[in-house]
Amino acid sequence: MTDLFSSAPRAPLAEQLRPASLDEVVGQSHLLGAGKPLRLALDSNRLHSFILWGPPGVGKTTIARLAAKAFDYEFIAESAVAAGVKELREAAAHAQQVLDHHGRSTVLFLDEIHRLNKSQQDALLPHVEVGRLTLIGATTENPSFEVNSALLSRAQVYVLKPLSDRELWELFARARPRLGELAFEDAAVDAIIGFADGDNAATAARIKHIDSDFVGTASANTTRRFDKGGEAFYDQISALIKSARGSDPDAALYWMARMIDGGVDVRYLARRIIILASEEVGNADPRALEVAVNAAQAYERLGSPEGELALAQALVYIAVAPKSNAVSVAWHQALTFVRADRTRAVPLHLRNAPTQLMKDLGYKKDYRYAHDEPDAYAAGEKYFPEDMPEQRWYQPVPRGLESRIGEKLVRLRELDEQARDLEKS
Incomplete structure (x- = not known):
């Protein structure tokens, strides 16, 4: 009979697959390959502070642990959300004790480092400056937006890339022996790679054969990577605007669909489409503004998903309309002049x-x-x-x-x- 209280919990699949050395890391060859920046740094004689910036699930925590292991550093892991000034000072005090008694340096790994507030950064900075702590941060957001320049100047930023389909296939091949008797159709594996988050569903369902229909059902409620207030949000709205400005209606529709699929406030999109009409089309086709305003009003009446069609119509109109930013340029020039000029x-x-x-x-x-x-x-x-x-x-x-x-x-x-x-x- 199984003892529910003494049995060790089964580690998640991701933890079971965590690499034991840098050579086992899948992906990030632009940083970890031979002669590449991070690999050269880790092959040097001294570990430096750095920040790993990239999407979830690409190896930030793994690289941090392996870096500390390669140099035989003490490893302290904290989350910037949970760790206050007190915890950071305790980490620094522990690092000093380890250095004094064992001659070992310490890595402080800070997950979600972009969430550090000013007090936390002020408390951390002096310990990084004197080398008491070697900082390794992990973030899904642009660190230059939230990490102050003093702390940022003491940490190299390395940008991690999403794993390619080939790299995800390699990970699946490593995971396959740990999935027992489960049989996967090739189409199911493609679907899993597409969702990249369905690895535990089959075990939970206690089934033996995985096809694409099962994967689709298990992943029906997942959404694409999208943070309504983060960098992915601003990157995607930027791509939408540039696509419409560049007269590519299909690309503009793609980015609009990505944002709606990710849960954007559609009213925000409606406002941006109105701005596009004035800013990018202007008087080259004044009807674009009318179409955009009417589309926003239609969305207010219909809501989602029906009202989204009106916004798509307006976006396509703006994308194919003749372009002019003459009014936008003139307005900003006039405003700049008035703000710098005296009252007349x-x-x-x-x-x-x-x-x-x-x-x-x-x-x-x-x-x-x-x-x-x-x-x-x-x-x-x-x-x-x-x-x-x-x-x-x-x-x-x-x-x-x-x-x-x-x-x-x-x-x-x-x-x-x-x-x-x-x-x-």
């Missing part, structure tokens, strides 16, 4: 004069009402402050409707020059 008075002829006193002071005097002028244009009239040179921030592009807008502006400016020449003569 509104010219008297452009002010309203609702009272007699204002009229007596010259408000609205000599203002030319455009609708009373030929072609509704007051040629030669000035609208900037009197002591400020006229600006030409808006430069229409020769695409879509803006090509006609540009032609009109050229004609109007010619009329201005003629009117001002007559005024001078």
